[in-house]
Amino acid sequence: MSEGNSLNWDLPEPFIMPIEVGDEDTDRLGHANNVVYVRWLEEISWQHIESLGMTWELHEKTGKAMAITRTEIDYLASANAGDRLILGTWLTGFDGRFRSARQFQLIRESDGKTLVRAVSTHACVNMKSQRPSRMPAEFARILGDAMVPGGRGFDAAFDSTP
Numbered sequence: 001m002s003e004g005n006s007l008n009w010d011l012p013e014p015f016i017m018p019i020e021v022g023d024e025d026t027d028r029l030g031h032a033n034n035v036v037y038v039r040w041l042e043e044i045s046w047q048h049i050e051s052l053g054m055t056w057e058l059h060e061k062t063g064k065a066m067a068i069t070r071t072e073i074d075y076l077a078s079a080n081a082g083d084r085l086i087l088g089t090w091l092t093g094f095d096g097r098f099r100s101a102r103q104f105q106l107i108r109e110s111d112g113k114t115l116v117r118a119v120s121t122h123a124c125v126n127m128k129s130q131r132p133s134r135m136p137a138e139f140a141r142i143l144g145d146a147m148v149p150g151g152r153g154f155d156a157a158f159d160s161t162p
Contacts (some may be wrong), residue, residue, distance in 0.1 A: 006118050007086060007107050010117070011151050014088030014105070015048040021083045031078035037116060041071065041104055045120070055141045060120065062136040065087025066100060066122040073118040077108075084109040094143045097134055098124050101149040119152045 019040060027033035036103025049066075049089055050056070059065050086107050099121060106116035124135035135143075 007088075007109075007112055009088055009107075010105050010114075011092070011103065011148050014035075014090055015044070015051065016089075017047060017087045018043040019085040019087055021079050021085065021107075022023050023081045025079075026081050029078075031080050032083075034073075034075070037073060037075070037106070037118075038071070040087055040106070041073075041089075041118060041120065044087050044104070045102060048089050048091075049142075052142050052146050053056050054139060058138055062138065063122050063127050064124055064133055064136050064139065065127050066135075066139070067125045067130075069099075069121050071118060071120040073116060075116055077113055077115045079106075079115055081106065084113070090148040090151055091143060091146045092148055093121070094118070094147050096140060096144065098132060100108075100143050101152070103148075 017040070020031050025032050025036045074109055086109060088105045088107070090103050091100060092103040093099070101119060101121045104116065104118040104120075106118075107114050124139065125131060126132050126133040
């Protein structure tokens with residue numbers, strides 16, 4: 001899904017996923033639990049990559065997958081039950097062989113406030129051995145074509161500024 005361009009995104013044309021925070025997403029403090037944010041990051045990552053043609057079937061066919069090696073999350077403000085959010089993501093790093101990076105931004109629809117910024121890095125692994133492996137040409141083409149310049153990539157100083 002690629003909408004939400006009226007919001008103040010850190011980078012152009014994010015792939016987006018709408019979210020409505022449910023009671024089950026909140027913790028004892030009454031706001032969205034940090035574990036839920038991680039789940040949302042994973043959900044949008046799969047939606048985005050599959051929309052680009054890097055489907056699970058392709059992973060199985062090649063025997064390769066991109067495994068997360070690091071996730072850095074800056075929690076800037078809380079989300080509460082009933083909040084409508086828009087999560088955006090971009091592929092912002094790619095070395096052409098083994099590694100990729102993805103940037104995220106979570107915005108509350110009602111006031112346009114950015115609640116979370118995050119970056120995750122990934123390494124290609126052999127699905128059987130779970131060991132690092134050169135990525136297949138299909139992955140390299142998909143990731144290379146989807147790269148958005150100007151984002152926080154591998155060596156980002158993970159701060160809360162875009």
